[in-house]
Amino acid sequence: MTINDIAALTGVAASTVSRALSRPDRVNRVTRERIQAAARELNYVPNTQARALSSGRTETVALLVSDATNPFYFGLIRGAQQQLRAAGHALLLIDTEDSAELENHLLHKVRRSVDGVILAASRLPEQTLSVIAAELPVVTVNRNVPRVRSVVIDSPDGVMQAVEHLVSLDHRAIAYVAGPPSSWANEARWRAMRTAMARHGLTAARVGPFGVSRSSGSVAADALLNTGATAGVTFNDLLAIGILRRLAERGVDVPGEISVVGCDDIFGADFCSPPLTTLTAPIEQAGRVAVSMLLDHLEHLGETASRQTVLLPTHLTIRQSSGPAPRR
Amino acid sequence: MTINDIAALTGVAASTVSRALSRPDRVNRVTRERIQAAARELNYVPNTQARALSSGRTETVALLVSDATNPFYFGLIRGAQQQLRAAGHALLLIDTEDSAELENHLLHKVRRSVDGVILAASRLPEQTLSVIAAELPVVTVNRNVPRVRSVVIDSPDGVMQAVEHLVSLDHRAIAYVAGPPSSWANEARWRAMRTAMARHGLTAARVGPFGVSRSSGSVAADALLNTGATAGVTFNDLLAIGILRRLAERGVDVPGEISVVGCDDIFGADFCSPPLTTLTAPIEQAGRVAVSMLLDHLEHLGETASRQTVLLPTHLTIRQSSGPAPRR
DNA sequence: AACCGGGTGGCAATCGGTTGCCATTAATTG
DNA sequence: CAATTAATGGCAACCGATTGCCACCCGGTT
Numbered sequence: 001m002t003i004n005d006i007a008a009l010t011g012v013a014a015s016t017v018s019r020a021l022s023r024p025d026r027v028n029r030v031t032r033e034r035i036q037a038a039a040r041e042l043n044y045v046p047n048t049q050a051r052a053l054s055s056g057r058t059e060t061v062a063l064l065v066s067d068a069t070n071p072f073y074f075g076l077i078r079g080a081q082q083q084l085r086a087a088g089h090a091l092l093l094i095d096t097e098d099s100a101e102l103e104n105h106l107l108h109k110v111r112r113s114v115d116g117v118i119l120a121a122s123r124l125p126e127q128t129l130s131v132i133a134a135e136l137p138v139v140t141v142n143r144n145v146p147r148v149r150s151v152v153i154d155s156p157d158g159v160m161q162a163v164e165h166l167v168s169l170d171h172r173a174i175a176y177v178a179g180p181p182s183s184w185a186n187e188a189r190w191r192a193m194r195t196a197m198a199r200h201g202l203t204a205a206r207v208g209p210f211g212v213s214r215s216s217g218s219v220a221a222d223a224l225l226n227t228g229a230t231a232g233v234t235f236n237d238l239l240a241i242g243i244l245r246r247l248a249e250r251g252v253d254v255p256g257e258i259s260v261v262g263c264d265d266i267f268g269a270d271f272c273s274p275p276l277t278t279l280t281a282p283i284e285q286a287g288r289v290a291v292s293m294l295l296d297h298l299e300h301l302g303e304t305a306s307r308q309t310v311l312l313p314t315h316l317t318i319r320q321s322s323g324p325a326p327r328r
Numbered sequence: 329m330t331i332n333d334i335a336a337l338t339g340v341a342a343s344t345v346s347r348a349l350s351r352p353d354r355v356n357r358v359t360r361e362r363i364q365a366a367a368r369e370l371n372y373v374p375n376t377q378a379r380a381l382s383s384g385r386t387e388t389v390a391l392l393v394s395d396a397t398n399p400f401y402f403g404l405i406r407g408a409q410q411q412l413r414a415a416g417h418a419l420l421l422i423d424t425e426d427s428a429e430l431e432n433h434l435l436h437k438v439r440r441s442v443d444g445v446i447l448a449a450s451r452l453p454e455q456t457l458s459v460i461a462a463e464l465p466v467v468t469v470n471r472n473v474p475r476v477r478s479v480v481i482d483s484p485d486g487v488m489q490a491v492e493h494l495v496s497l498d499h500r501a502i503a504y505v506a507g508p509p510s511s512w513a514n515e516a517r518w519r520a521m522r523t524a525m526a527r528h529g530l531t532a533a534r535v536g537p538f539g540v541s542r543s544s545g546s547v548a549a550d551a552l553l554n555t556g557a558t559a560g561v562t563f564n565d566l567l568a569i570g571i572l573r574r575l576a577e578r579g580v581d582v583p584g585e586i587s588v589v590g591c592d593d594i595f596g597a598d599f600c601s602p603p604l605t606t607l608t609a610p611i612e613q614a615g616r617v618a619v620s621m622l623l624d625h626l627e628h629l630g631e632t633a634s635r636q637t638v639l640l641p642t643h644l645t646i647r648q649s650s651g652p653a654p655r656r
Numbered sequence: 657a658a659c660c661g662g663g664t665g666g667c668a669a670t671c672g673g674t675t676g677c678c679a680t681t682a683a684t685t686g
Numbered sequence: 687c688a689a690t691t692a693a694t695g696g697c698a699a700c701c702g703a704t705t706g707c708c709a710c711c712c713g714g715t716t
Contacts, residue, residue: 069406268600
């Protein structure tokens with residue numbers, strides 16, 4: 001079922017069919033309706049590749065995540081997917097396996113097959129990212145690079161809330177459990193933490209970096225205990241959940257002996273044991289907003305962008321993994 | 329950077345470049361190497377759309393899931409993604425939002441843009457599915473339809489293991505907490521449950537259907553208690569986790585007063601409270617196998633399939649949500 | 657009557673590859 | 687040495703749309 005079949009059937013040229021379908025005002029009403037009726041009847045679906053080839057638009061957006069198993073991305077994927085569907089676009093999901101080279105490689109590979117890309121937690125150096133953004137519409141998530149539009153979840157602000165929370169519970173020795181060094185968010189959180197601590201005349205300890213998986217949680221837990229801190233703020237929930245598990249294994253009471261605060265509020269944070277105090281991030285919304293920004297950008301390619309960066313607020317959700325500092 | 333640029337640069341025809349790159353044995357070694365070198369140097373990436381248009385192959389596979397938020401699918405997506413990457417193919421992720429019409433519609437829409445599709449938990453009637461499978465390479469997951477190849481996770485067998493487990497702990501009144509009626513797996517599990525129970529001269533109760541979300545767990549928990557059963561086997565872990573939560577809320581001791589067994593062993597099943605006894609399903613493997621079958625099928629399109637269905641074994645993972653039946 | 661301009665629709669080039677067919681050349685064989 | 691065959695590379699048609707350009711028709715002006 002091609003545009004030619006419809007053309008033959010309705011006795012017009014293929015070009016007219018094309019116009020009737022994609023630029024309805026360019027063709028006479030009766031002709032148009034006849035064509036549209038035929039198209040509907042034959043259940044015509046335009047060939048995406050052919051259209052892409054001539055028009056350059058693929059109606060597809062790639063979402064690059066560093067690791068598809070990380071529950072953080074679940075929400076992001078979901079949000080992006082929703083918004084894309086609403087706009088009639090397709091979602092190409094790409095897992096960069098946490099490697100900058102692979103990310104770069106795959107990006108090059110799909111460059112021509114998508115209208116734009118959303119980079120969630122890109123591991124690419126700022127330089128490379130700028131170059132790519134110049135030749136392909138890009139929106140980053142949780143990564144801020146000059147001249148690249150982005151949606152960032154304001155976890156630094158959340159980290160401050162977390163510090164206030166812990167300090168108010170008389171914690172004085174608080175450690176940051178760091179994630180991957182290549183993560184922009186990781187550094188942002190650490191900076192926020194130091195700033196917040198400094199306000200109270202305190203100094204944050206730091207352990208890590210650790211991988212973001214539950215298994216790294218064991219190592220992280222032990223390292224955290226070694227700092228002598230009475231509370232730990234972790235890079236993300238996955239790590240926090242791993243830590244909780246290890247602490248339980250070692251018989252360390254949470255929050256009796258040590259408090260743990262996570263980040264992101266992923267699936268599971270509310271039903272692990274004890275339920276995790278964490279920074280609730282509007283992840284799904286981030287996915288939706290990222291897509292909106294990208295599509296918006298695509299529609300007004302020439303124009304200067306209205307907003308380059310959207311900052312989404314977070315808030316601390318207090319559950320049972322944080323409590324008063326132990327009395328020594 | 330097109331094939332023509334390379335042709336011009338190396339002084340051969342475009343067709344030769346094309347061959348040098350995709351059918352290396354059709355061109356002389358020295359010519360080929362010259363072309364390949366030029367391609368590498370210019371960082372040439374073939375245009376997917378153009379290639380698809382003429383060859384019909386898109387090197388893209390669609391994965392349809394009924395709900396991208398369901399953690400069950402994340403393993404599947406991950407597995408599929410891995411295997412596809414290895415084969416140099418791309419993954420188009422499609423969320424059918426649990427609607428058969430939408431599933432059918434989207435399927436038609438992408439039909440021409442992909443080499444094949446993997447249907448995870450299809451809601452389509454058997455009839456429709458057959459039709460689609462006839463015009464497009466299809467592999468289903470957890471769904472068995474004649475003449476459509478599939479990978480199914482043998483949870484029925486697992487359910488039997490679960491029943492044995494519970495019966496050995498002196499449970500006599502066991503209920504099945506059902507999922508969506510449109511789910512093939514749901515019915516398969518229920519049948520297995522009845523059979524297994526019958527072997528011991530027992531009859532299984534059944535409650536439901538319930539939606540597969542944690543919130544449906546509350547309703548399900550109450551319904552489960554009403555049956556007077558001392559143990560419940562649930563359609564999936566999401567539901568089970570919701571039930572555990574509700575039971576905790578109501579002060580019902582698990583497994584003291586009632587045992588709960590889930591299905592799938594999704595992310596979170598091991599750290600909820602109490603950790604969930606569940607049927608561990610090789611989800612990621614299912615994703616990989618589904619892709620392998622599909623790609624294999626694509627390579628030997630004309631030939632008759634070797635295996636139409638792959639059955640993956642499951643096993644019961646006993647954690648703390650199941651225990652001896654309460655003495656009455 | 658000659659002219660003008662907007663509304664329609666066709667022609668043909670184009671996007672970037674793929675592939676069947678054929679011509680040329682080189683190698684093998686009787 | 688002639689003849690058959692295999693290897694190699696070019697030509698051109700095609701895949702299915704999109705789009706710039708032009709021709710035509712028609713009503714309205716002057």
